[in-house]
Amino acid sequence: MRPGRIALRQNFLSHYGRQLGTLSGLVALSLVLWALSPHFLTVSNLLNIAEQATIISIVAVGMTFVIITGGIDLSVGSVLAFSGVVMASALQRGVPLPLALASGLGVGLACGAVNGLLITVGRLPPFIATLGMMSVARGTALMFTEGRPISGFSENFRWFATGEVLRVPASVVIMICVYAVAHFVLRRTKLGRYTYAIGGNEEAALLSGVGVRAYKTLVYGIAGLLSGLAAILLTARLNSAQPIAGMMYELDAIAATVIGGTSLLGGEGTVAGTLVGALIMAVLRNGLNLLGVSSFIQQIVIGSVIIVAVLIDMALKRRGK
Amino acid sequence: MLNIITNYNSILAHIPDTMHTNIFLGREPTRAPGVIDQRAIFRAAARALEDLGLSLDPRTPVKALRVAEQQMVEVAKALSLDARVLIMDEPTAALTEHEIRELFATIRRLKGKGVSVVYISHRMEELFEIGDRVTVLRDGRTVGTYDVRATDKSELIRLMVNRELTDLFPKEHAARGAEALRVEHLSTEGGLKDVSFSLHRGEILGVAGLLGAGRTELARAIFGLDKLTAGAIYVGGEARRIGSPRAAIDAGLGFLTEDRKGQGLVLPLSVRENLCLSSVDKFTKWGVVDSAREREAANRYVKELRIRTPSLDQKVVYLSGGNQQKVVLSKWLCSEAEVFIFDEPTRGVDVGAKAEIYQLMNRLTASGVAIIMISSEMLEVLGMSDRVLVMRAGRIAGEFSAAAATQENILQCALGE
Structure with a gap:
């Protein structure tokens, strides 16, 4: 083999080796479930899994960006609920659909941007800033709706839940688009480059002329915006916007991101990995349901899987060095 | 027992705690396993500070002290460990003239008690004031050790300097432009x-x-x-x-x-x-x-x-x-x-x-x-x-x-x- 080929191969492995590992985990899990349950490997069940995974996996894209910068966003679930109720109330007051959708996305973006400003200008640790936002956004959603869900929407809006593109559910198509764009942004754009640079070494990035504050704020804004997008899909699916929606989503999103190989230390990670991580979580839930495992035991299994996945990842990384 | 006292960035100052807990950090006397004997610490800390002629309340947070006082707390810590050798690395870098006098008085008192001090400094006059012997290092090697009374500043500077300019430096002079x-x-x-x-x-x-x-x-x-x-x-x-x-x-x-x-x-x-x-x-x-x-x-x-x-x-x-x-x-x-x-x-x-x-x-x-x-x-x-x-x-x-x-x-x- 010519040296060029070897270099290329090393390059491919160093970039995608980690995802291949996670992917083989997903495949192995699927094979086990296929063997255990005849209902697992059917088109309708696989589409069902994909649909189940959409909400968390979209939120997890924002989380991946944030974690690559070396931060964390605990507010994504609450921001989702807040965006959802604002958009739902706009719809019920007869605001045209595009404007109502924009209001939901806008609320998400604004909450994210506030997170970003608290972290960059206010110099708060991301954990604290977004922990505060988690409570503030949730409380605002509850106050705004007086604790009641807002239900019943037009058929046009419900398309997000019922519509199909080439026989694939609309929400799955949207998820795929989000991942495609996010992958492109991280790998090919200046924003992506700076996201990795800030997480890899914030001081060096600053000294190299990266506008660290602006880009960090933008990244938290993106995370908020994607929570808003997830709110649209969830509200359409439930035909109801609930102020208590999205509870614990931050944990699922963090788990999907970390299982997907993104380092909590920042500077490393891919959305492709996060997608596989989110699918592992969804397949696991689906499989445990098919097998009739109680929801109590499900929690134990899922928690253990997260821990074991990260343990394996860390062991592999140590050996790689 | 050997102890090291460094210059302005006192390590203790980063620990948001009081003097008496700092002095015994990591070796707290206990009453029952895991239960710290606060009163014993307090008494011992007060004694250590008194020995140094410091009138400070041991309960003061170290952060609230002046740099000179923080150094004294480190000295107190060293003494409470029965240190026989103290290493002081540029201890006067952040001190005022008056504080330096106090530090020197303390060092002399320690000397009287039989404690040896390695005093690292680039301030020549201090070496001649507080030192008995002086060792010159250059590029990680000992150049020599001298009695302070037998040497002077200009000799020390000469010893600190390495005369050989090797041809490691391929300097080429470029034209000086705008x-x-x-x-x-x-x-x-x-x-x-x-x-x-x-x-x-x-x-x-x-x-x-x-x-x-x-x-x-x-x-x-x-x-x-x-x-x-x-x-x-x-x-x-x-x-x-x-x-x-x-x-x-x-x-x-x-x-x-x-x-x-x-x-x-x-x-x-x-x-x-x-x-x-x-x-x-x-x-x-x-x-x-x-x-x-x-x-x-x-x-x-x-x-x-x-x-x-x-x-x-x-x-x-x-x-x-x-x-x-x-x-x-x-x-x-x-x-x-x-x-x-x-x-x-x-x-x-x-x-x-x-x-x-x-x-x-x-x-x-x-x-x-x-x-x-x-x-x-x-x-x-x-x-x-x-x-x-x-x-x-x-x-x-x-x-x-x-x-x-x-x-x-x-x-x-x-x-x-």
């Missing part, structure tokens, strides 16, 4: 006081001085990292407002920091990504990076500077120190810097890579680049500079032409003798 950088009356809160100098194209301006003399602060101020409280910066004869590294880079400055891994490189990123980090804009259209053009540019610098890396996509963390330094240098070449600030350019690189970095400096100046070279290595300053600035306590203490600069007069100027 003014590249001029700073006037720079002052910062970081301790820079009224610094003025100018720098010409093709010139290497060495900046010498002792640790804490304000050399890195000077670089940070010029590069927009520390806010100026007074002064102006002119690049290429034009007044520039430099409020951020971005503005500095756009003005044509490049900063090779002392801490390569902490500030120069993004270790988990590739050679290419690091190399183009300060000039991504050049390769970007509508926010999308043209990776083919970026690759081309990166490849050119890798070849030109002979950066040894298996590929452009190798993470810089895996490169050797010298090659990492070349990546940082390429980063600034790529962003077309015309004024380079090198802060300790050869720290942590091997001899071969050192020579290569000096050659690169020659090539840079030959191409009309101006260089500010901050260095603690006296030989490097003498070997590579066209002019030498000496800093002391945030000010320019002296300026020497390459012909007039000697190790003796630079050191004397830096020490303020």
